[in-house]
Amino acid sequence: MAEIQRRALMQGAALAALSFTIDGAEVWLSPSQAQAQGAPINVLKPDEVETLEAVGDTLLPGARKAGIANFVDNQLGVAPGDCLLMARIASVRPPFVNFYRAALGAIERSCLSLHGKRFAELAPAAQYDFVDRMRQNKIEGWQGPPGPFVYFLLRHDAVDVAFGTVEGIESLGVPYMPHISPEKRW
Amino acid sequence: MATPEKVDVAIVGAGASASVFASVLARAGKKVVMLEQGPDWQNGDLISSEIWGRRLKTVNPAILEGKDRLGYSYNAGWGSGGAATHYFAMFPRLLPSDFNMKSAYGRGLDWPFSYDDLAPYYDRVAQDIGVSGDAKAEERWRPPGQPYPMPPIRSFRHGDVWLKGFEALGIKTARATTAINSQDYKGRPACVYDGWCNAGCPIGALANPSFTYLAEARRHGAEVRPFSTVTRVLTNDKGDRVTGIEYYDREKQRQVQEASIVILAAFVSQNPRILLNSATDKHPQGLANANGLVGRYVMAHTGATIWGMFDEPDIQNYMGVLSAMHWSYDRYGKTARPGVFGSILWHCSPAIKPNDIGGIANSRNDLFGQALVDFIKRGSRQLSRLQAFGEELPNPDNRVVLAGEKDEFGFPLARINHSYDQDAIGVWQQACDEGLQIAKAAGATESWALRAAPPTIHMVGGTAMGRSAADSVANGYGQTHEIPNLWLAGVTLFPTEGAVNPTYTMYAASLRGAEHLAANWNAIAG
Ligand SMILES: Cc1cc2nc3c(=O)[nH]c(=O)nc-3n(C[C@H](O)[C@H](O)[C@H](O)COP(=O)(O)OP(=O)(O)OC[C@H]3O[C@@H](n4cnc5c(N)ncnc54)[C@H](O)[C@@H]3O)c2cc1C
Numbered sequence: 013m014a015e016i017q018r019r020a021l022m023q024g025a026a027l028a029a030l031s032f033t034i035d036g037a038e039v040w041l042s043p044s045q046a047q048a049q050g051a052p053i054n055v056l057k058p059d060e061v062e063t064l065e066a067v068g069d070t071l072l073p074g075a076r077k078a079g080i081a082n083f084v085d086n087q088l089g090v091a092p093g094d095c096l097l098m099a100r101i102a103s104v105r106p107p108f109v110n111f112y113r114a115a116l117g118a119i120e121r122s123c124l125s126l127h128g129k130r131f132a133e134l135a136p137a138a139q140y141d142f143v144d145r146m147r148q149n150k151i152e153g154w155q156g157p158p159g160p161f162v163y164f165l166l167r168h169d170a171v172d173v174a175f176g177t178v179e180g181i182e183s184l185g186v187p188y189m190p191h192i193s194p195e196k197r198w
Numbered sequence: 199m200a201t202p203e204k205v206d207v208a209i210v211g212a213g214a215s216a217s218v219f220a221s222v223l224a225r226a227g228k229k230v231v232m233l234e235q236g237p238d239w240q241n242g243d244l245i246s247s248e249i250w251g252r253r254l255k256t257v258n259p260a261i262l263e264g265k266d267r268l269g270y271s272y273n274a275g276w277g278s279g280g281a282a283t284h285y286f287a288m289f290p291r292l293l294p295s296d297f298n299m300k301s302a303y304g305r306g307l308d309w310p311f312s313y314d315d316l317a318p319y320y321d322r323v324a325q326d327i328g329v330s331g332d333a334k335a336e337e338r339w340r341p342p343g344q345p346y347p348m349p350p351i352r353s354f355r356h357g358d359v360w361l362k363g364f365e366a367l368g369i370k371t372a373r374a375t376t377a378i379n380s381q382d383y384k385g386r387p388a389c390v391y392d393g394w395c396n397a398g399c400p401i402g403a404l405a406n407p408s409f410t411y412l413a414e415a416r417r418h419g420a421e422v423r424p425f426s427t428v429t430r431v432l433t434n435d436k437g438d439r440v441t442g443i444e445y446y447d448r449e450k451q452r453q454v455q456e457a458s459i460v461i462l463a464a465f466v467s468q469n470p471r472i473l474l475n476s477a478t479d480k481h482p483q484g485l486a487n488a489n490g491l492v493g494r495y496v497m498a499h500t501g502a503t504i505w506g507m508f509d510e511p512d513i514q515n516y517m518g519v520l521s522a523m524h525w526s527y528d529r530y531g532k533t534a535r536p537g538v539f540g541s542i543l544w545h546c547s548p549a550i551k552p553n554d555i556g557g558i559a560n561s562r563n564d565l566f567g568q569a570l571v572d573f574i575k576r577g578s579r580q581l582s583r584l585q586a587f588g589e590e591l592p593n594p595d596n597r598v599v600l601a602g603e604k605d606e607f608g609f610p611l612a613r614i615n616h617s618y619d620q621d622a623i624g625v626w627q628q629a630c631d632e633g634l635q636i637a638k639a640a641g642a643t644e645s646w647a648l649r650a651a652p653p654t655i656h657m658v659g660g661t662a663m664g665r666s667a668a669d670s671v672a673n674g675y676g677q678t679h680e681i682p683n684l685w686l687a688g689v690t691l692f693p694t695e696g697a698v699n700p701t702y703t704m705y706a707a708s709l710r711g712a713e714h715l716a717a718n719w720n721a722i723a724g
């Protein structure tokens with residue numbers, strides 16, 4: 013295997029890029045770039061995006077800016093076999109959009125019935141409290157996938173976009189050291 | 199489309215065990231086709247990223263039930279190399295006491311062969327694929343054998359931090375054995391300790407099948423046919439021979455592949471699923487299932503997982519491999535713990551990334567918000583993991599059956615029921631307690647055990663091998679008791695699991711089975 017390089021050293025800004033279509037052209041962007049450039053959302057509905065971003069930022073401040081909604085939406089639009097979401101390896105059965113729709117819907121319904129407001133409209137302390145109770149399965153009248161599982165998966169999505177990319181790992185002062193950097197292929 | 203030409207051997211799956219059979223039989227001059235439901239991964243697909251590495255895992259094709267549902271998708275492979283494309287290559291052996299638990303303790307099941315029968319194959323696998331370890335140190339716990347071809351892989355501070363704790367509790371350790379090159383070996387380079395094993399090691403430092411047995415099989419003409427989902431094994435009118443398999447190709451068209459020998463190497467839930475779905479009037483309960491044992495005795499390992507934060511500037515926990523640096527069989531005794539039965543294996547410490555199942559964030563699932571950000575930052579240089587695999591005994595009610603619901607090919611889904619019994623839970627709890635003592639003695643400033651529920655690590659069983667047709671599905675080579683030219687391969691054959699990762703044993707057993715088949719080809723293939 014002499015021809016195999018031990019390390020395809022990543023030079024410059026290598027980001028885990030996903031394919032987005034902007035103005036009819038296919039471009040490769042990281043979720044955070046997609047968020048910043050307003051890449052279109054194709055699968056999730058606007059209110060679902062709003063909830064996902066607000067819950068994401070409650071779970072991990074910075075998840076919205078890191079592009080949680082673009083990442084999830086983009087991955088819900090590919091075939092299950094190509095999907096990179098944690099839901100895939102947590103044995104959720106495809107289509108994964110069913111899980112997200114049910115989870116985000118359950119959060120909205122519970123917030124409306126408990127607070128008369130959507131999750132994104134709650135004050136930060138109330139958002140924190142809601143997520144804390146969802147984590148412990150302590151939301152009365154919850155209707156949807158188990159709250160702790162929703163917490164687990166959405167939290168993972170937030171961690172993925174904020175700290176699972178080349179940019180995210182390097183932001184911790186830790187070397188990424190890829191053999192094959194994500195950007196090379198995607 | 200024309201029916202493909204008849205072959206000598208059709209293997210279902212192109213994973214770890216399939217690769218061993220394919221390599222031995224192709225080298226013996228047999229025409230081998232491997233039908234694999236997933237892609238034929240190339241080195242360039244093994245992108246260094248926890249996120250992108252998820253593409254290597256299966257999309258869940260099963261309905262999961264029971265008190266301790268299996269983490270199916272995390273544990274199952276998809277595509278050439280199977281789960282061993284993204285495995286960690288930690289390579290412990292079973293011990294002699296694992297092979298005769300029923301005879302010795304009246305618990306579990308006996309294997310159809312002993313440790314001594316398998317020992318030469320363990321030694322040969324080590325030479326074949328490249329294993330790094332200190333055999334002499336390991337022989338404190340097991341019978342002597344050949345030295346490993348390479349010295350152990352190197353350790354880092356985040357592994358060494360635990361040694362003081364082990365010592366304080368009188369637990370002897372040894373450097374872990376891995377199928378990872380500590381030196382260049384057979385043209386494959388030494389490991390560079392970047393911790394990307396979970397996403398597949400594209401340089402071949404880790405002995406995944408694509409660099410070892412599968413590469414050998416291809417060199418000798420074996421074909422991997424990707425995106426081929428096998429749904430049934432076909433039999434002759436009398437029902438006493440298999441004639442081939444039915445599968446759906448990448449265009450989702452039904453195909454038949456005729457073969458003299460069929461080997462199912464499709465992992466824990468899929469081997470039973472295919473056998474059960476192959477029922478005929480001669481085999482109304484499914485193939486090889488006259489005794490009703492197909493699908494039973496599915497097992498997983500519990501994992502007592504202890505995390506420790508060490509007050510040092512940088513324990514280099516981002517460096518290393520995903521398997522282990524140190525381990526101990528000192529607490530392996532089946533009856534070593536009061537009131538419960540079963541073995542444990544201590545091991546430490548994998549390289550850790552911030553995200554994914556084994557990542558920093560997941561070590562404290564209760565944290566969120568700014569507390570989580572702060573924790574990830576601290577953990578990225580100070581956190582380390584200690585773990586004990588715990589044994590689960592075979593239980594006939596932990597089983598795979600066919601569900602009413604079907605997939606796109608009309609193939610009934612597998613329904614898998616799994617619950618740990620009191621022994622498995624008790625062993626796990628006691629290991630958690632001991633792990634916390636180790637962490638304290640090691641000087642961890644904070645330590646905690648993940649106690650919410652025992653994880654389901656590895657998966658084995660479902661088509662147990664044994665000595666007799668009355669109490670098992672296949673014999674010790676993998677040949678089904680019922681149909682001589684229908685074979686099974688892989689961890690699905692394990693009657694018990696000990697407390698060790700299964701692949702070294704599975705490779706050794708597959709090599710033994712494949713060579714038996716090659717040596718007795720005419721009698722078996724007819
Ligand atoms: C994250 C992880 C880490 C691991 N680490 C270790 C470790 O350190 N040490 C160790 O010993 N073990 C480890 N393992 C376990 C090891 O990978 C497995 O035990 C081993 O791969 C099992 O081999 P197998 O041949 O039985 O199945 P596999 O290697 O999984 O092969 C089965 C193949 O069959 C295919 N298949 C299934 N159904 C069909 C169908 N209907 N038609 C066609 N093809 C089909 C699958 O796609 C797959 O490719 C790890 C596993 C995982 C997931």
Ligand code: SF4
Nearest residue numbers: 389390392393395399
């Ligand atoms: S740590 Fe070693 S074995 Fe693992 S991916 Fe890197 S080079 Fe390969």
